[in-house]
Amino acid sequence: MSLEEKELDLATAIKKAIADCEITPAEYDKILAIANEDKFIDNQEQALLGQLQQLIANGTVKRVAK
Numbered sequence: 343m344s345l346e347e348k349e350l351d352l353a354t355a356i357k358k359a360i361a362d363c364e365i366t367p368a369e370y371d372k373i374l375a376i377a378n379e380d381k382f383i384d385n386q387e388q389a390l391l392g393q394l395q396q397l398i399a400n401g402t403v404k405r406v407a408k
Contacts (some may be wrong), residue, residue, distance in 0.1 A: 349386055352376045356394050359403055365394075366408040 355373045359365040365373075373394065377387050397403040 352390055359397050364368045364406045366406055
């Protein structure tokens with residue numbers, strides 16, 4: 343998977359969580375797996391993950407136990 347494909351998959355997964363206003367443990371694990379796939383988290387991936395974490399922290403995206 344190319345870097346662009348990886349970032350697109352990561353962004354898509356994060357956008358889905360934001361649109362749903364919730365994230366399951368499986369979805370969260372998938373997002374982390376995508377980010378860590380190449381054992382390197384670049385600046386853009388770090389920014390996306392940071393935004394997701396901020397939205398979880400402020401309650402915009404809720405962690406659910408589905």
